[in-house]
Amino acid sequence: MKPEHIINSIGRVNDDLIKSAADSRNEENKNNRQNWQPMIAVAACIAIVIGSGLLFMRWDNVISDPGGATTDPVDYTKINIRGNTPANIMNQALAAYNDGWIYYNKTGVWSENAGLYKIREDGAGEVKISDLDARYINAVGDYVYFTVYNTDAEGIPPGCSLYKIRADGTGETLLYEETAAFFENVTVVGDWVYYNRYAVTGYDDREYDRSTSVYRIMTDGTEHTRLNEIDSEGINIVNDRIYYMSGGNIYKMRLDGGENTLIDENSGYVSRLLVDGDWVYFSHGSQHEDGIKYSKIYKMKTDGTGKNIIYEDENSMLYPNNVSEDWLYFTQSVPDVWGGDLCRINKEGAKQTVLSDCSQTFIIGDWIYYRADNKTEYRQRESLRKMRLDGTEQSEINSAGTTGGD
Numbered sequence: 181m182k183p184e185h186i187i188n189s190i191g192r193v194n195d196d197l198i199k200s201a202a203d204s205r206n207e208e209n210k211n212n213r214q215n216w217q218p219m220i221a222v223a224a225c226i227a228i229v230i231g232s233g234l235l236f237m238r239w240d241n242v243i244s245d246p247g248g249a250t251t252d253p254v255d256y257t258k259i260n261i262r263g264n265t266p267a268n269i270m271n272q273a274l275a276a277y278n279d280g281w282i283y284y285n286k287t288g289v290w291s292e293n294a295g296l297y298k299i300r301e302d303g304a305g306e307v308k309i310s311d312l313d314a315r316y317i318n319a320v321g322d323y324v325y326f327t328v329y330n331t332d333a334e335g336i337p338p339g340c341s342l343y344k345i346r347a348d349g350t351g352e353t354l355l356y357e358e359t360a361a362f363f364e365n366v367t368v369v370g371d372w373v374y375y376n377r378y379a380v381t382g383y384d385d386r387e388y389d390r391s392t393s394v395y396r397i398m399t400d401g402t403e404h405t406r407l408n409e410i411d412s413e414g415i416n417i418v419n420d421r422i423y424y425m426s427g428g429n430i431y432k433m434r435l436d437g438g439e440n441t442l443i444d445e446n447s448g449y450v451s452r453l454l455v456d457g458d459w460v461y462f463s464h465g466s467q468h469e470d471g472i473k474y475s476k477i478y479k480m481k482t483d484g485t486g487k488n489i490i491y492e493d494e495n496s497m498l499y500p501n502n503v504s505e506d507w508l509y510f511t512q513s514v515p516d517v518w519g520g521d522l523c524r525i526n527k528e529g530a531k532q533t534v535l536s537d538c539s540q541t542f543i544i545g546d547w548i549y550y551r552a553d554n555k556t557e558y559r560q561r562e563s564l565r566k567m568r569l570d571g572t573e574q575s576e577i578n579s580a581g582t583t584g585g586d
Contacts, residue, residue, distance in 0.1 A: 200496060263318020263368030266416040266455055267502040268542045270365065274564065275542035277301075277550040281347065282544055284313050286577060287563045296326065298347070299577070301545070305579075309349030309456035316366035317371075322347055325368050325399070330357070338362060338380040344399065353482070355401035365415045369435070370395045374407075374422065375394065376415055394437070407437030414456035420573065423455045432482070443484035451475065454500040458482055459527070461490075461500040461508060473497060477510060479527070490529030499538060502541045502548070502571055503527075509548075511539045522550070524571075535571030543569070 209541035275284035283298045296310035296317070314326035323344045331340035355373075366375040374396045380393075394407045394415055407422070412431075416423040421432045428446040430453065433439055449465040460482055463475045475498045480487035491498065493512065501522065502509040509528050510530045512534075513520030522535045538550040549566045567574040 181194075184325050222536065225434065260454045261369075262321075262417070263320045264316075265543070266367070266418060268544075269318075269367050270414065270416070270452070270454060271501065271540045271542060272364075273318065273366070274314075274551070275317040275544060276317040276324070277544045278321075280345070282549075283309075283317050283319050283324050284542075284549065284564055285317065285348075294346070296324070298324075303577075307349065309347075310343075310345055310352060312343065314343075315494070316363070316375075316461065318366065318368035320368050321348070323399070325355075325366070325373060327363050327366050329362065330359075342366070342375075342401075351452075352402075355399075356397055356404065365413075367415065367417050367483070369417055371399050372435070374415060374417060375398060376413055376424075376433075377406075385467075394422060394433075396428055396435075396475065405437075408433065408440060414453040416453060418455045418457070418482075421482075423453065423460065425450045425462075426454050430460065430484075443482070444480060444487065448543070450497040451497075452501075454503065455482065456503045461503075462499075463510075464498050465497070475499070477508075477529070479529075490527075491532070499539075501539070502543050507569065509535075509541060509543075513539070522571075536567060536574065 188493040264273045268275065275282060277283075280301055281298045282301065283296065285294055286297050287294050289585050295308050295315040296312060296314040297306055297308050299306040305368075309324070312326070312328050314328065316325075316327045318325040324347060325342070325344045328341045328343060330341060337363065339357070339359045340361060340363045342355045342363060343352060344355055345352040360380050362380065363375045365379060366373060374394065374558075377395045378394050379391050379393075392413055393409070394412045395405060396407060397404045410426050412424045412426050414425045417435070420435055422435060423430065423432045423443075425431075428450055429442055429568045430446075430450060432441055432443055432446040444460075446464055450462050451465050456462045458481055460480050461477060462478050465473060465475045474492075474494050474496060476489050476492040477498050477500060478487060479490045490508075491510070496512045496514055496521075499511045499513075499520075500508065501511045506526055507524045509522060509524045510518040512523050520537075520539045522538045522541060523531045523532055524535060533550075536550065536552065538552050540551045542549040546569055547566045548569060549564055551564055564574065565574060565576050
């Protein structure tokens, strides 16, 4: 029932009570008038209490999105309810949106000039709010949450810290850190921070001996909790479920770790997982007889049904990258070459288009923020840039907070 209907119903109840009381007073002795007055008052109070309770239950579940619309029940894919989108987080979330501001690491991780900035949607008012090399940026309410890798570009020594800072740059606070683990796919939902924890026991030439699990910690740094007991990668949080990969399989579980459920079992390696609404997109790796690797992009429903291949290329590795409206973005790369090309297809797998040479994207509104790949040097990328969803208007974000063309 809508709030205005409840209010009207309360008014009608009160009118009926008053009329009933008046008729009774005409029929009975005036001396009995005082006997009716307490009953009227009690009945009216009951009606008001019931109506108020219904109003409270209705409004308690209403959440506003950036466009001013309302969603009921809570939709955790809305960027103002949660810290960032699952797709942006999959790409290390170097940019996030909240309340008219974009928060981002402008120069890219491991850069001497890296730091956390904010800028208005129109490109004005750029401000640096932290000198820390932020990634997995989540913006919720008055705070921005992010991680910092306490390593060099080779990931040595392993270590990671979780921070929060007020949106105005004050109150920077260390929430949690470890010296032999990394935090990835860090996602803030409500009062909790969820992440994949990679416990590192040794490393040699960028290859880590590590184990992974899903953890959560409250946004004040307390109640650090492990949610599952199997190796887990690539968490996506959508509605009230956590989706993740384990080996060649895809699982989902509740936000508290309960109801851990296998939704798809593969014979090969699942390398990228992206959940969008009621659909799951993922890449499944294969290998030719000559050893050349390639992959296919699959689509299925979140209950594991309706699985089918929507795009494949037997000469390339394909990785779901991001989503926006009717489009799926993916990275296409060839073996032994760092980085790749960003392409897009519709969600049925048709109309493939190459947009740019990048493998990290962060979609905010009508723009894709991205870092171009340096295909000749391992793990080297350029500073943050942006382009339209169709790949046009590619430009840099300069130090003045405006955009400039090439």
